[in-house]
């Protein structure tokens with residue numbers, strides 16, 4: 001059976017992040033955070049929460065030489081923090097994102113051939129870093145239509161292709177079904193394909209439209225949950241969603257969508 005986690009950046013927003021982590025932990029979920037450099041790490045540690053994922057870099061990019069060096073350097077810093085918090089997965093995007101989730105190096109149109117080759121090289125180095133230090137880097141698919149215009153390798157198909165081509169245990173996909181629904185749809189088949197190839201490091205969920213908890217939009221998450229159970233998926237399913245109203249209620253709706 002899979003484990004459930006909740007992203008502390010998006011719920012209980014009137015509380016400091018470590019208090020949010022405590023509330024999520026007390027409700028029986030693992031906890032995810034984004035940019036660790038914005039948080040009081042000692043306070044997060046004191047919550048006793050089990051951390052399942054955090055952003056695995058501070059700056060940088062997969063595709064240009066200087067950006068890749070910065071990505072690797074800040075990924076090494078992130079690994080130290082992951083060890084401090086006991087966090088097993090470090091999340092990556094197709095390029096660095098600013099505070100609004102927008103790419104610091106946006107791409108007009110599709111990524112070029114040299115960009116794919118450079119991304120493959122950088123991700124291989126990150127996978128090696130993960131294997132050497134006992135963490136798993138996950139490459140997340142995003143959507144360019146609503147939340148992250150201009151991010152290269154945003155499609156789930158792109159992240160799947162890169163992770164499969166790198167083919168190392170230190171790199172897996174963060175299969176975000178909210179972003180995939182906006183970008184590509186066909187979610188059940190996507191889950192089956194990624195799981196069948198052993199590429200899923202974790203799954204993230206929110207409903208469409210609005211990026212709120214499961215049950216508030218068009219995605220049939222109970223059906224996705226049945227697919228995951230049938231496949232024997234034993235990884236993490238994390239809610240990365242705004243609460244449509246009360247945050248405790250959003251957590252319970254998430255739990256009931258995935259535990260029936």
Ligand SMILES: O=C(O)C(=O)CO
Nearest residue numbers: 034097101147176240
């Ligand atoms: O939008 C997302 O899914 C993100 O991970 C932003 O950091």
